[in-house]
Structures are given as structure tokens and as C-alpha cells.
Amino acid sequence: MKRGGVLLLVLPSVVYLVVMFVYPFLYGVFLSLHPAKGAAVVSLANYLAFFGDPWQLRTIAVTASIAVPNTIVTVVLALAVAYAMRRGIWAERTITALLVLPIALGTVLVAEGINGFYGPKGWLNQILQIAGVADPPRLTHNYTGVMIALFVQHFPFCFLMLLGYISGIDPALEASARVLGARPWVVFRRVMWPLIAPGAAIAFALVFVMNFGVFPSAVLVGQPAGATRTIAIAAYQQAFEHYDMSMASAIAVVMGLCQLLGLAVVVGLRGRLAATGVATVGAGKR
């Protein structure tokens, strides 16, 4: 075999992903632009219909009202906890293994667990009543339920990602700053944050994109016909309840564009965040 022959080994996987990932994507875009069956002309009718129908357009606002606050809360808390644990903690392995649970178990099981535990007859409500809360707020089958479900799902994801990132930063940098008299806040602000910012930006982008595609939680712990009818639900309904694949593809494209917009904002901010001008080396894998 010639020298380049070994490169052929990547071919099967590349061909597979082109056929099963790139092609359907392009086909979806094509389909969304051809609402009438067999019509050769490109038409924006699907997109106009989507943006002209308040019931459909609303899904963008609904999804954003879930995804944006949830992403901010998740990333800020995960960052705080991961930063506090950067030097290792007691029973770290057990705690981190426990945190992997919701990621491994998946959204459907977490949703069912939340419906029980946070439900009107669940343990949390019983504890609240014993604690003297006469009329505890409803926590499932509404906006709050979806927020809880997404947080339970994505906090561990974000935390583990940032923990791996932060604990890979050379401890000598922090130690030097301390020796030179920097207080904890200054160490964070001037030394650690510039190193953490790129990782935090990626974590933010990933969590936002996942939050924006929320489907099972929005159905199972939310109110899929009203307060938590997210854009993924709208796309699913078009495809599998109205069998309008053309419109469904259009909604999927809109969803993808919204996620892309979120990414673009994060990438834009990342340039600013990291531009604090201190050390940019030392971040690596654990």
C-alpha cells in the first residue's frame, strides 16, 4: 500500500456522516423552501407563515425565556462551585460520580423523578408543609418545573466540564499571585478569570444550545400546550401530528438559527471577556 493509503481509513466514517448528517441537513433546508409538493420554485412561504402566526412565533420567546435565564444561573453556579473545588475536596470521586447520574439517566427519567419528588404529593411539598408553608407553590407541570428539570440536568454537565478545565490550570500561577500579596478576589479577577473565561464561554454556549432545544422536559414536567410550548415542540407537532415535513423543517431551521445566534453572541463576548490581558497559558486537560 502506498503512503497515503492509510488515509482511506477515515473514509467510511466521513462518508457515513456526510450521508446521514450533512445530506439530511441540506435536504431539510431545501424542503423548507419548497412548501408545495413538487414545485420547482423557491418560496419563503413556510417562514412567512411561521413568523406571521403569533402562536408559532411565540415559541421563540417562550424558549428564550427558559433557555437564557437557565443558562446564566447554571453557568454562574457551576463556575462558583467548580472554582471552590479546584484544589480537590473530601469524597470528590463519590460526589462527582453522583453528579454524573442525571447526565447518564437522561431527561425522561429525571422528568419522572421530578414529577414525583417535587409534585404536589411529593416529599418536598410534605417537608414544606411541616416547615409551616401552608400553601406551597406548584413546582411541576409549569415553567418552574422545566427550569428545575433543566437545571438538574445541565448543572452537573456544566460543573464537571468546568471542574476539569479549572483544575487543569497550573496552581503555581495562583500561588505566585498570593505570595505577591493578592487577596482571594484579586487572584480570581486578575489571574484565574482570564484563564477560565474561554472555558466558561464554551460551557455557556453548549448549555445554551442544549437548553434551546429542550423537548422531553418541556413536555413531561412542563405545560406543552401553553407556558412551555417550546420551539422543538412546535417542530415536532408539525412533523408528526400535521405530517407537514416542509413546515417542520422550516421550524427546525429557525431553531438552528436561534442556536447559532446564541453561539455568535457568546463568541463575541468571549473576545471581550478574555481581553483582560493577563496570562493566557496554563489551561489544559486534567
Add this chain to the structure above:
Amino acid sequence: MTGRIWRLAVFVFVLGFTLNLVGIVSHVAVSSLARRWFATPLPGAFTTEWYAYAWREFQLADVLTVTATVAASVTALALLLGFPAAYVLARRGFPAKNAVLLLYFLPLLIPQMTYGIPLATSLYRYRIGGTIAGVILANLVPMLPLAIFVLLPFVEQISESLEWAARVHGAGRFQVFRRVVLPLALPGLLTAGLLVLVNTVANFELTFLLSGAGSQTLVVALYYAVFAAGMRPIYSVDAMAVIYMAIVLLILVAALRFVRPTQMVFRLGGK
């Protein structure tokens, strides 16, 4: 002083979150064993009959057969297609390498709901949608890149001089692969296999969009059961949930023997 308050706050938060996780999981487990349970700390009487009920009513024998078929096929195919790719990526640089890496990365980055709908549309058009084959082919889209990215560091650790040494001593390319590379890559294949396995069993969106009546995996069957809450006693739904949980936990415990929990998520800033 502020340092201590800060540490206390973090500790309380982590404790609270952990308790909340334990509560979520154990509420399901307790409910699956309850004869009846209504707004009391624990059910009055316990029974295991919901498991038999769930097994019968949700046709779990069939569902588990489908789940095992899908999970085993996806794992085998992901390793089969993924290992050669990881090998080349670890060993060679080539002109379009960054484009190829991007192609592998996108299915992991883009949420499944976004590309799942066009994918389902095309697969239904070719009449593969709704079949077990369709579920396998769709799940392979994110699992193949996952396998490649897990395998990559393992292959990078295998010194290339071992391969050269074998070649110098007269081994053919296939022999080098069979006798040198494969045995050394075995831990990587095992890790990647377990991670793909657990992710396929738990993967919801793509399976949900592609599965028909006879091709539902356990997690999709569980979704429909939770969705149609009220059709069947909640205790039987929770019994199914516990069976699902047991299977995932079994694979997860095996996987955690080989990987650190922080490796189960995206590696930030790695390559």
C-alpha cells in the same frame, strides 16, 4: 471571614443539590414498590407486583430486546467505523483534517432535535424511518463521533516506534494491526464501547423521532408511559423507570471503573 461564609455557602448548595438528586431517584424507587401512596412520607404497604404488571402491560420483554439490539449494533458499528478514523487522526496530518474534525464535532454540538427532524424526514422518505434499522442508523450519527473522540487519546498513547519495530521484524500491515495496535488499544475500545453503550440506552430524542410501534427502546417506552400518565397506575410507570435505571446504572458503574466522571462530558480546551 468572607472566605468561610463563601465555603459554607458552596457546601450547603452542593449538599442541597445532592439531596435533591437522591430525592428524585429514590422517590421513583419507593413509588414503584408502593401498594398505594398518597401524601404520606412513606407508603402504607409495599408490594412488588407492579414490576410484573409493568413487564406485562408495557411489553417490556419486546422493548428490552429492541433496546439490546439497538445498543449492541450501535456500539459495534461505532467502534468498527470509529477506530480506523481515530487511528488516522492520531497518526497523520492531512490537508482536510480540520474540516473532518469539524464534521465529527457537529453532531455532538448541535442538539438532536435540530438535526433529528430533517434526518427523520429523509429516513422516512426512504422507508427506513420507524424500523429498528432506522433507529440504529440515526443513533450512530452522534455515537460515531463520540467513539472517535474517546478513542483518540488512547491511540495517541500507543508509541509509533512499536509499529515500526514490528515492521522491521517483518510483520505485515495486518499483522501489525492484529498483534500490536489492537491489543494495546483494547482499554480504549472498552472505554469507548461502554460510553457509547450507556449513551445509546439513554439517548432519547433521535430514537423517539425514528422509532415506530415495534422499534421503541426502553427510554422511549418510558416517555410514552409518563406522557400518558393516568392511563396506567403511576406505580407501574415507576417500576419501568426503576428497571431502566438499573440497566443504565449497571453500565455506568462498569464505565466509571475506566473513566473519571469529568471525562464523561466534553473535554474543554483539550486539542
